[in-house]
Amino acid sequence: MGLKIFFDVDYTILAVDNSLRPGTRDTFEKLISDGHDVYIWSGVGLRNAEIRHHDLEDLVSGVYRKPIQNYVAGLLEFDVPHWPDFVIDDYPEIVETFGGVVCQPYYFRSASDDEMERIYGIISEFAETGESAQVGYRAATNGRPPTQE
Numbered sequence: 001m002g003l004k005i006f007f008d009v010d011y012t013i014l015a016v017d018n019s020l021r022p023g024t025r026d027t028f029e030k031l032i033s034d035g036h037d038v039y040i041w042s043g044v045g046l047r048n049a050e051i052r053h054h055d056l057e058d059l060v061s062g063v064y065r066k067p068i069q070n071y072v073a074g075l076l077e078f079d080v081p082h083w084p085d086f087v088i089d090d091y092p093e094i095v096e097t098f099g100g101v102v103c104q105p106y107y108f109r110s111a112s113d114d115e116m117e118r119i120y121g122i123i124s125e126f127a128e129t130g131e132s133a134q135v136g137y138r139a140a141t142n143g144r145p146p147t148q149e
């Protein structure tokens with residue numbers, strides 16, 4: 001079953017200088033090819049300009065504002081039309097709510113950063129088995145409401 005996978009922006013896919021984390025495009029392409037959908041959200045607001053700037057628009061199914069507290073209620077408040085099945089963020093709390101990966105923060109441009117490959121591995125394992133023992137993986141503490149899409 002395809003997952004709706006939500007990526008944070010700052011320090012998850014973008015460094016302080018707004019450069020794109022190595023492997024981001026490749027990882028998005030692989031996830032989509034595996035049957036998943038990739039979404040972008042940010043606590044700062046809508047980041048369409050950055051997604052366009054890095055030429056990721058063709059891979060991203062939606063760009064949303066991310067709740068920074070009361071995450072589940074925030075989906076409705078910020079018009080996020082999908083339940084996030086899997087969240088990748090450098091900030092643990094939202095990951096612990098929906099389940100996903102707390103990633104190593106990407107602050108500074110680094111050609112040798114291989115976190116995206118590791119994230120892809122965890123997502124693949126989760127998609128297959130429903131869990132992962134790898135560092136950074138968090139199971140959801142807030143189950144998907146049965147009535148929500």
Ligand SMILES: [Mg+2]
Pocket residue numbers: 008009010011012089090091
């Ligand atoms: Mg962040």
